[in-house]
Amino acid sequence: MDRRIYGVETEFGLTHSAPGARPISPEEAARTLFRPVVAWGRSSNVFLPNGGRLYLDVGSHPEYATAECATLEDLVAQDKAGELIVDDLRRQAQEALGEQGVAGQLYLFKNNVDSRGNSYGSHENYLIARRTEFARLVQILIPFLVTRQLLVGAGKVHPAGPEDFGAVRVGDAAGAPSYSFSQRADHIWEGSSSATTRSRPLINTRDEPHADAEHYRRLHVIVGDSTMSQTTTALRIGTTDLVLRMIEAGQILPDRTMVDPVRSLREVSHDLTGTRPVPLADGTRRSALDLQREHLEAVRRFVDREGAHHDRVPWVLDLWERTLDAVARQDASAIDTEIDWAIKKKLLDGYAARDGLDLSAPRMAQLDLAYHDTAPERGLFNLLQRRGRAATFVPDQRVQEAARTPPATRAAVRGRFIDAVVASGHNYTVDWVHLKVNDRSQRTVLCKDPFAVENAEADALVASLGGRDATGRAHGDAPVV
Amino acid sequence: MAQERIFGTGAQRREETELPEPGAPAPTAAQSQTSATSADDLLAEIDGVLESNAEEFVKGFVQKGGQ
Numbered sequence: 001m002d003r004r005i006y007g008v009e010t011e012f013g014l015t016h017s018a019p020g021a022r023p024i025s026p027e028e029a030a031r032t033l034f035r036p037v038v039a040w041g042r043s044s045n046v047f048l049p050n051g052g053r054l055y056l057d058v059g060s061h062p063e064y065a066t067a068e069c070a071t072l073e074d075l076v077a078q079d080k081a082g083e084l085i086v087d088d089l090r091r092q093a094q095e096a097l098g099e100q101g102v103a104g105q106l107y108l109f110k111n112n113v114d115s116r117g118n119s120y121g122s123h124e125n126y127l128i129a130r131r132t133e134f135a136r137l138v139q140i141l142i143p144f145l146v147t148r149q150l151l152v153g154a155g156k157v158h159p160a161g162p163e164d165f166g167a168v169r170v171g172d173a174a175g176a177p178s179y180s181f182s183q184r185a186d187h188i189w190e191g192s193s194s195a196t197t198r199s200r201p202l203i204n205t206r207d208e209p210h211a212d213a214e215h216y217r218r219l220h221v222i223v224g225d226s227t228m229s230q231t232t233t234a235l236r237i238g239t240t241d242l243v244l245r246m247i248e249a250g251q252i253l254p255d256r257t258m259v260d261p262v263r264s265l266r267e268v269s270h271d272l273t274g275t276r277p278v279p280l281a282d283g284t285r286r287s288a289l290d291l292q293r294e295h296l297e298a299v300r301r302f303v304d305r306e307g308a309h310h311d312r313v314p315w316v317l318d319l320w321e322r323t324l325d326a327v328a329r330q331d332a333s334a335i336d337t338e339i340d341w342a343i344k345k346k347l348l349d350g351y352a353a354r355d356g357l358d359l360s361a362p363r364m365a366q367l368d369l370a371y372h373d374t375a376p377e378r379g380l381f382n383l384l385q386r387r388g389r390a391a392t393f394v395p396d397q398r399v400q401e402a403a404r405t406p407p408a409t410r411a412a413v414r415g416r417f418i419d420a421v422v423a424s425g426h427n428y429t430v431d432w433v434h435l436k437v438n439d440r441s442q443r444t445v446l447c448k449d450p451f452a453v454e455n456a457e458a459d460a461l462v463a464s465l466g467g468r469d470a471t472g473r474a475h476g477d478a479p480v481v
Numbered sequence: 482m483a484q485e486r487i488f489g490t491g492a493q494r495r496e497e498t499e500l501p502e503p504g505a506p507a508p509t510a511a512q513s514q515t516s517a518t519s520a521d522d523l524l525a526e527i528d529g530v531l532e533s534n535a536e537e538f539v540k541g542f543v544q545k546g547g548q
Contacts, residue, residue: 015542019534026544059545105532107542114544347527354524362536369542370531378530387523 002309004244005068005127005211005409005450006237008079010226011061011120012086012374013111016097018104024097029106030060032093033086040422047430049418050081050404051411061120062086062108067411068432068450072234072312074407076393079233081402083110087374110226111154111372112183115365117163119187119200122226124237126219127211127450132248134217138192138203143256144243144295145202145223146265147288150274151323152236153181154225155341157348157368159360162186162270170266177359178270179348181341183225185269191261196222202261210432211450219244223265228372228381230393231319231338238316243295245309246302253298256291257281274327289328296320337391343384344371410447413455416462417445424465435461 014030016023024032034044034056045055051067064082069075090108097106113119128137158178162171163186171178180186190201202223209216221240227233246253258264259279267276268288277285286294296317303313319338326335332342348359348367357363373379384390406415417435421428427438435445435458445457532538 013542013544015544017532017538017541019532019537023541061544109542115539115542118544120544350520351524351527354521362539363531365539366531366535367527369539370527380527380530383526383530384523387519389523 003070003451004241005070006075006241007066007068007125008075008233008237009063009065009121009123009125010079010082010110011057011063011122013107013109013114013120013372014060014062015107015109016104017107018102021103023104024102026060029093030056030062032096033062033089033106035096036089036092047414047418048085049406049415049422050078050402051406051409051415052078052082052085053432054085057120059118059120062089067406067414068409069407069411070409070451071310071407072238072316073394073398074402074409075237076230076233077398077402078407080230080394080399083374084399084403087376090375108374109369109372110228110374111369112226113156113187117187119184121184121200121222122224123204124221124224124240126221126241126244127209127216128219128244129248130209130213130215130217134205137219137244137247139255139257140247140253141219141243142191142202142261143258143291144240145221146258146261146278147268147291147295148236148239149182149185149225149265149269150288150292150327151239151320151339152224152227152232153185153269153341154183154227154232154372155344155368156180156183157359157364158270159362159365162266165263165266168263171270177364179272179345179359180269181272182265182269184223185265188223188262188265202265212448216450225340226372227340229338229340229343229390231391232340234312234393235316235319235323235339238312239295239299239320242299242303242313242316245306246299249302249306251298251302254294255282256286256294272327273330274324289324292324296324337389343381343390344368346389347371347380347384408453410450410452410455412453413447413458417458420462420465426465437461437465 014026014033016029037046037054038044047053053065055063057063064086066075066078066082069078086108090106094106112121158180161174161176161178164170187200188202189199192203192205193201194205195201196204200222204220204222206220207217209218224236227236257280259281264278274289275287277287279285300317323335323339326332332345336342336346348364351367352358352364367380371380376382381390406412414430418430421437429436429438433447445461447455
């Protein structure tokens with residue numbers, strides 16, 4: 001297919017810090033955070049006027065799912081808009097706690113691991129053609145995903161070095177403080193499976209296309225890091241979309257099946273040189289850099305032959321190449337405003353040099369966390385971006401608008417419906433595919449085509465709702481889907 | 482209205498936090514003399530926003546596992 005629907009689901013870390021007092025629990029913090037959501041939607045699981053979804057997930061994690069996007073610009077804007085939305089909730093919760101006399105500060109982190117090694121995710125969804133053989137797709141995609149972290153890892157401080165993987169030592173020097181490409185790599189246990197929390201895979205095989213299942217299925221990639229940088233997010237989705245296109249086109253590719261992809265995922269994450277050999281099933285050994293260069297060259301030939309399917313393809317290929325060059329040369333200066341692990345590393349290196357610290361200092365772990373703090377005035381990534389030390393992919397105005405405005409996909413139909421039904425005060429039910437006004441005998445409107453910006457039935461339903469309810473109260477109700 | 486508050490409009494946020502304009506241009510070669518100073522400024526600003534007890538702050542961040 002020429003266009004593809006994709007989206008990202010982000011689980012945020014939530015904590016309350018109250019030096020010298022007793023902090024509130026994550027569960028209580030989550031309840032306080034979601035009070036305005038429940039007041040608006042009568043549920044802690046709502047679809048938003050921008051077409052996205054906001055809910056409390058497993059383990060009291062606030063989760064934001066972007067609407068269906070069909071361009072990298074929309075995806076980045078919707079993803080960053082999610083940070084604005086959850087951070088606005090944090091600000092309201094902070095005010096509410098202050099009024100109750102509760103001391104301390106609430107923090108929301110868009111990262112993937114807490115101080116005890118509990119992990120939560122950033123899940124990418126790609127709509128793929130049903131006719132593509134899924135086993136073949138997974139076989140080709142896994143070696144790409146294992147090595148993709150060189151490009152799009154968010155970076156992580158390990159004060160006591162890499163953890164062992166079972167009986168296997170991952171790093172070189174036991175206990176020496178270190179830095180890795182990825183936050184998430186140490187928390188993945190399988191190649192592909194239907195598990196999510198028990199034994200987390202790189203690819204979750206749950207097949208929920210939220211579209212015509214005859215033609216489409218969903219690819220659910222859960223190995224990625226939550227990326228703060230707009231350019232890193234665009235590269236993450238942009239490269240993966242290109243590799244998928246190549247696979248879908250039936251391109252013959254060399255078999256790079258790895259002997260142990262999960263072990264290699266960790267070893268690649270903890271080797272900043274990108275040169276550590278990865279054992280392949282055919283008996284050879286290739287470095288992460290070699291494998292990524294091979295992917296890049298294959299994609300480049302594919303694009304040369306088939307043409308670029310969107311106008312940012314040259315941008316994606318350029319940043320892909322520059323990042324691999326930076327790893328190969330061990331000089332990140334050409335990418336240290338564009339790639340999260342490099343932006344963060346530059347910050348850590350500068351701070352450590354000034355204060356004579358190494359990566360075992362608690363301050364370094366705090367900087368790592370604070371980089372992912374969503375608060376505009378306090379989060380270190382946000383602070384760097386304000387100072388021009390982190391590049392943007394879309395204008396700030398577009399991110400602000402995306403908090404209210406759906407992208408030009410099925411999400412636009414959903415957004416119009418939610419706006420109208422909240423204004424009219426009717427009780428409603430909505431999910432990715434369905435729209436329904438509950439107190440009417442009308443049948444549910446089905447939106448099976450995720451690309452369709454218009455839907456006549458939905459328009460008729462919206463037109464029938466009339467104006468604003470006198471009370472101005474919302475009566476939303478979003479089911480668990 | 483509650484709805485607008487939840488989905489935070491840009492104007493409202495800007496007023497509340499009085500942030501400088503984001504997307505300021507990156508330093509150019511002509512500004513390189515000042516880059517050392519700007520790096521010092523950056524680290525000083527960071528010191529100003531971090532809680533002072535780093536160890537307690539980091540250890541206090543404990544979640545239940547997600548997906």
